[in-house]
Amino acid sequence: MASYGKNAGILAMEIYFPPTCVQQEELEAHDGVSKGKYTIGLGQECMTFCTEVEDIISMSLTAVTSLLEKYEIDPKQIGRMEVGSETVLDKSKSIKTFLMQIFEECGNTDIEGVDSTNACYGGTAALFNCVNWMESSSWDGRYGLVICTDSAVYAEGPARPTGGAAAIAMLVGPDAPIVFENKFRGSHMAHAYDFYKPNLASAYPVVDGKLSQTCYLTALDSCYKRFCINYEKIQGKQFSLNEANFFAFHSPYNKLVQKSFARLFFNDFLRNASSVDEDAVGKLAPFSTLSKDESYQSRDLEKASQQAAKPLYDEKVQPTTLIPKQIGNTYTASLYTALASLIHNKHSSLVGNRVVMFSYGSGLTATMFSLKLNEGRHPFSLSNIGMAMNIAEKLKVRHEFPPGKFVETLELMENRYGDRDFVTSKDTSLLAPGTYYLTEVDSMYRRFYAKKPGSSGGGTTNHHGSMANGH
Ligand SMILES: CC(C)(COP(=O)(O)OP(=O)(O)OC[C@H]1O[C@@H](n2cnc3c(N)ncnc32)[C@H](O)[C@@H]1OP(=O)(O)O)[C@@H](O)C(=O)NCCC(=O)NCCS
Known part of the structure; x- marks a missing residue:
């Protein structure tokens, strides 16, 4: 094991966003604003949002699991995990601790890092922390993992069309195809x-x-x-x-x-x-x-x-x-x-x-x-990263909600925000196999998640469904 990570950077990326979206053009008509205000004025085309079965934790569980599967990364190889988010579900317990469920199962509880919060900057803070760790004497030779996860929702009014939702997981390591020019x-x-x-x-x-x-x-x-x-x-x-x-x-x-x-x-x-x-x-x-x-x-x-x-x-x-x-x-x-x-x-x-x-x-x-x-070494090459994220397909298979149904969904989430003692519909019909979803928040505000059966797959993969060995 090297004592300092040379050329530390992003080795691989996975993106997850909910399969539910609303077209900005339809939202313009629904909100009664002038045609073109959201599409030309704000420059936006479409907006994803979480329904009641998804949140920042389920999205990040999906993104991390999918990344590890696609690149055949043994969860024991992760030595640091940092999360950036500004979506508050708990004022004390970090999102990172929810993600530890993936690693505990494999016997790896030796993972440093917690959450970073300052509006939209937390992901960058998390990434810098991880890269700095890798370039320091604290680095133990294992990979870092950075997750950015947020659900952006706004009250009715001019900011509402500027919402969105997604989680990104980034594997950080030495000799990366995406290297930081820190100086x-x-x-x-x-x-x-x-x-x-x-x-x-x-x-x-x-x-x-x-x-x-x-x-x-x-x-x-x-x-x-x-x-x-x-x-x-x-x-x-x-x-x-x-x-x-x-x-x-x-x-x-x-x-x-x-x-x-x-x-x-x-x-x-x-x-x-x-x-x-x-x-x-x-x-x-x-x-x-x-x-x-x-x-x-x-x-x-x-x-x-x-x-x-x-x-x-x-x-x-x-x-x-x-x-x-x-x-x-x-x-x-x-x-x-x-x-x-x-x-x-x-x-x-x-x-x-x-x-x-x-x-x-x-x-x-x-x-x-x-x-x-840089070129990067297989499977951590730019072309593999591009293919494995499978973005065109993920965008294509989304389900468009009419604006009225989008607003209804936001109202349900508004009423449930900070609430306890409820179960969700557990309706996973729109979710891809391998997607995590929220099932329940119990009387002690504890949140429970399940995974829709199947592999998240979806990348340009070899026949084993992974990026690791295919060429
Ligand atoms: C951005 C925001 C202020 C716009 O709301 P608004 O005040 O109602 O919108 P405006 O009247 O300024 O219109 C927005 C743009 O659309 C243009 N526009 C309005 N109607 C239009 C139409 N029919 N066709 C084309 N363009 C139109 C406006 O000219 C303006 O463009 P400009 O900025 O180039 O002048 C609002 O959506 C918001 O607060 N969003 C959240 C901001 C945020 O995320 N902040 C965090 C930043 S990190």
């Missing part, structure tokens, strides 16, 4: 009340949508500035958007991702960077004298920079947007659903590429970091 990281952390959950009797956040957008963009500017400084110090040349092949963003809704990339482009313009051609310089020149505060408020700048950045957006961002547009905001999982989209779309052609990631959690915490993609 370039830039963070911005501050105190803000843009989105928070002070009402412990409700699953819904208090959200100041407009403020959260400004907080996000302010944090983005600050992280980008630090990222560039760090890059330039180490690489001895200027960083510009040309230095990375792709940019993945935390995605509460796609419009904010479009605005974010345009903002980075505007930053490059102000820095005289090579990514901004003469034509774009001409379009952005009228805004060069705006103060920072004015620049966040200027609709004309927003429009001009989005337009000027569009060709680069199509090349460097669009391939990361498939899942976030299709399933919605998945909070801690959101940024990693963007990475999963990229791997799904580009798989082995990504070898040698750099991906810049922007993680944002309201309140607020934000980090920009970068990943370098």
Whole structure:
């Protein structure tokens, strides 16, 4: 066993999202807003949600089990497990402890790590913890496991179409195909009340949508500035958007991702960077004298920079947007659903590429970091990861609920939030084999889960249904 993990990073990924969804176009009509508000205005296509038989724990049980099965990872080989989530089901007991059921069964209770929480940033904190462990003298040679799991639901109103639900499990190990370039990281952390959950009797956040957008963009500017400084110090040349092949963003809704990339482009313009051609310089020149505060408020700048950045957006961002547009905001999982989209779309052609990631959690915490993609060793190769997640099929087999039924489902969950002494319908007809589901919350608030018989499978697998030995 090595004492320090070299080239630590993500070896494999699995994504799970509920098979129940609502089309944004239908939601627009149901909510009585103008046509195009959710689809063009917010840039969202569809939204997944949990029904009463699924929650953050069942989704993460499914994602972890499926990942271990597909890659034939013996649960005894896991030495650390970290969970990122902002969905509160218990104020003390971590989600990680629920997942320990998988490992206890195999006799492995020697697994460090607990949950990390700060809005949508918890998954990144969990991932950094795991990678740092692997690169430290505490590492015992085993794999790390990071899980991001959230169910994003909003009260009736403008934020409701920006919900979503998913769990992502990531296997962390040395000599990874997805390696962290730790030295370039830039963070911005501050105190803000843009989105928070002070009402412990409700699953819904208090959200100041407009403020959260400004907080996000302010944090983005600050992280980008630090990222560039760090890059330039180490690489001895200027960083510009040309230095990375792709940019993945935390995605509460796609419009904010479009605005974010345009903002980075505007930053490059102000820095005289090579990514901004003469034509774009001409379009952005009228805004060069705006103060920072004015620049966040200027609709004309927003429009001009989005337009000027569009060709680069199509090349460097669009391939990361498939899942976030299709399933919605998945909070801690959101940024990693963007990475999963990229791997799904580009798989082995990504070898040698750099991906810049922007993680944002309201309140607020934000980090920009970068990943370098390598071939990886079988079964941990980019093409295997892309195939095994089986994203196209998972998106295709979803069941569309009419908006009325989606709202009814949310109402049932609203009434049950924090409740005890109930059994669910145990209706698993829409769930794939191998999916975990909630059966009961007893009189002592203890939660019980069962697994729908069958293997989660579903990847491009060999005849044994695993990634480990197939070629
Ligand atoms: C984002 C949010 C504020 C939007 O709600 P809203 O104030 O009702 O929406 P707006 O009126 O600003 O419309 C949204 C966008 O759709 C556009 N739009 C509205 N109607 C439209 C239509 N019929 N066709 C096309 N676009 C339309 C608006 O112009 C606006 O785009 P812009 O931002 O480029 O100007 C709200 O959904 C929200 O609070 N979401 C949660 C925010 C969140 O997740 N915060 C955490 C961030 S990490």
